[in-house]
Amino acid sequence: MSELTVDDARAFIKYLMDRTTRYPDHVLRTEMAGGLAPTTIHGYARSQRTFAGWLQREGYTDENVFEGLKPPKLPQTLIQPLTEDEIRRILLLIPQHTTEGMLNYTIILTFLDTGIRLSELIHLKIADIDFTVGQFKVFGKGAKERIVPMGYATRCAIIRYKDSFRPTPVNPNESHLFLSMAGTPISEASVEKIVQRLARKANLPRLHPHLFRHSFAVRYLVNGGDVFTLQKILGHAALEMTRRYVTLASGDVKEKHRLYSPIDNLGLAERQRGRPKSIGKLAVQE
Numbered sequence: 001m002s003e004l005t006v007d008d009a010r011a012f013i014k015y016l017m018d019r020t021t022r023y024p025d026h027v028l029r030t031e032m033a034g035g036l037a038p039t040t041i042h043g044y045a046r047s048q049r050t051f052a053g054w055l056q057r058e059g060y061t062d063e064n065v066f067e068g069l070k071p072p073k074l075p076q077t078l079i080q081p082l083t084e085d086e087i088r089r090i091l092l093l094i095p096q097h098t099t100e101g102m103l104n105y106t107i108i109l110t111f112l113d114t115g116i117r118l119s120e121l122i123h124l125k126i127a128d129i130d131f132t133v134g135q136f137k138v139f140g141k142g143a144k145e146r147i148v149p150m151g152y153a154t155r156c157a158i159i160r161y162k163d164s165f166r167p168t169p170v171n172p173n174e175s176h177l178f179l180s181m182a183g184t185p186i187s188e189a190s191v192e193k194i195v196q197r198l199a200r201k202a203n204l205p206r207l208h209p210h211l212f213r214h215s216f217a218v219r220y221l222v223n224g225g226d227v228f229t230l231q232k233i234l235g236h237a238a239l240e241m242t243r244r245y246v247t248l249a250s251g252d253v254k255e256k257h258r259l260y261s262p263i264d265n266l267g268l269a270e271r272q273r274g275r276p277k278s279i280g281k282l283a284v285q286e
Contacts, residue, residue, distance in 0.1 A: 111212035
């Protein structure tokens with residue numbers, strides 16, 4: 001163990017960056033062309049530093065041998081949240097008269113209306129939902145408990161699903177809200193497949209479960225919510241993580257201003273270039 005150095009970690013990261021295929025020698029997945037995503041490599045680097053810290057705490061090494069390891073920089077890609085029209089398109093594609101359809105509809109509505117993570121959604125329990133107040137309790141990252149509010153439409157959808165469409169659980173004492181058709185707690189993989197099918201039907205290839213969380217945050221701010229309350233709803237430890245959505249929401253506001261600008265809608269842009277003609281006195285009303 002004493003022979004382990006930061007150069008070993010750097011060599012491993014370089015190996016990951018140089019790879020040209022994914023899932024080589026995987027027992028369940030077929031090998032695919034294409035290298036690893038930058039976020040995946042970044043995660044490996046963070047895991048190495050965490051592992052080195054554990055080695056030091058447990059006494060296997062005298063120091064954190066990977067302390068000098070810097071994860072590769074991630075590309076600064078701009079998140080493209082769902083627009084209102086895209087959200088409507090997705091919801092209209094889901095039937096609400098079948099068990100599977102109502103499950104899918106309630107899951108997507110919960111994602112969009114509360115911004116919870118996929119891991120939080122699949123562990124949501126009926127006992128943790130307060131239908132009177134319109135909120136539920138979740139355990140987020142770091143096993144931190146928080147209260148998440150929900151709107152009237154989502155509350156009604158959850159009640160309808162629970163009372164009329166929720167499959168009979170295999171375990172009579174099952175407390176998880178969302179169950180598979182077999183009556184067992186739904187898995188992350190199952191929800192991901194639901195979203196993938198919707199992505200194809202709606203012709204939205206960028207759609208994935210976490211995009212619903214981004215879209216909730218942006219729509220919340222655009223509709224007048226404040227960043228401090230949003231931080232509590234999302235369960236962000238640092239406000240800086242929540243502030244990323246302010247820029248995205250600002251872009252939506254700018255687009256709306258282009259559509260509804262009071263001056264542009266007077267038709268001034270259609271006048272001749274040069275010195276504008278008098279348009280008379282504009283009456284200002286309170």
